[in-house]
Amino acid sequence: MNGIPLARRAAKPIRVTLAKELGAGIDGAWWPHSAAMAMELPDLVGALHPQLGEIVAIRVNWSATEGQLDLETIASAAHLTLSGAHHRRPRLMNIDGRTACARLLxxxxxxxxxxxAMVLRTAAGLPTSGGSGDGRLFQTACVVMKMAEAESENWSAVPAVS
Incomplete structure (x- = not known):
C-alpha cells in the first residue's frame, strides 16, 4: 500500500476532493497547507488510495522554478476575462493508480x-453554498476551472516523458 502505515494520521486534515466519476479534464482538486507540497504528498497518496488503488505514478505540469498562479489576484480582478488573462498556468497533477487515474488542480x-473551499467543491462538481457573498467567489472558481480545463487540454496534447 505505497509503504504508508495504516495508522498514520495527518497533523492537519488533507484538503482534497474527487468527482464521483473520473475522466473529465479536471477530476478534483488538492489544496496543500503549505508551499512545501512534498511534505504533504504521502497524506495525499493515502487519501486517494481507496479511489485509485495503489498509486504508481504522479506527473505535474510545472517545474520548481515556476511561480504559482495567484487565485487571489483573479478574485480581486473583476474585469478579468479568460481570453485576456495573462497569468501563470494553473498547476495540475496527474495521479495514476492501479485501478483509476485522476487529474487534480x-x-x-x-x-x-x-x-x-469554493475551488475544491467546484473542481469536483460538488454543490456550492448559496449564501450571500458567494456569487463572486463562485464566479472566480468558475474562471479558475476554465483556466485549469484549458491547461489540462494543452497538457494532454503533450506526450508524457518516460
Whole structure:
C-alpha cells in the first residue's frame, strides 16, 4: 500500500476532493497547507488510495522554478476575462493508480479559506453554498476551472516523458 502505515494520521486534515466519476479534464482538486507540497504528498497518496488503488505514478505540469498562479489576484480582478488573462498556468497533477487515474488542480496554499473551499467543491462538481457573498467567489472558481480545463487540454496534447 505505497509503504504508508495504516495508522498514520495527518497533523492537519488533507484538503482534497474527487468527482464521483473520473475522466473529465479536471477530476478534483488538492489544496496543500503549505508551499512545501512534498511534505504533504504521502497524506495525499493515502487519501486517494481507496479511489485509485495503489498509486504508481504522479506527473505535474510545472517545474520548481515556476511561480504559482495567484487565485487571489483573479478574485480581486473583476474585469478579468479568460481570453485576456495573462497569468501563470494553473498547476495540475496527474495521479495514476492501479485501478483509476485522476487529474487534480492544485490550489495554491496561500489561497483564502473561502475561495479555496469554493475551488475544491467546484473542481469536483460538488454543490456550492448559496449564501450571500458567494456569487463572486463562485464566479472566480468558475474562471479558475476554465483556466485549469484549458491547461489540462494543452497538457494532454503533450506526450508524457518516460
Amino acid at each position: 492544485v490550489v495554491p496554499s496561500m489561497t483564502s479559506q473561502a475561495l479555496g
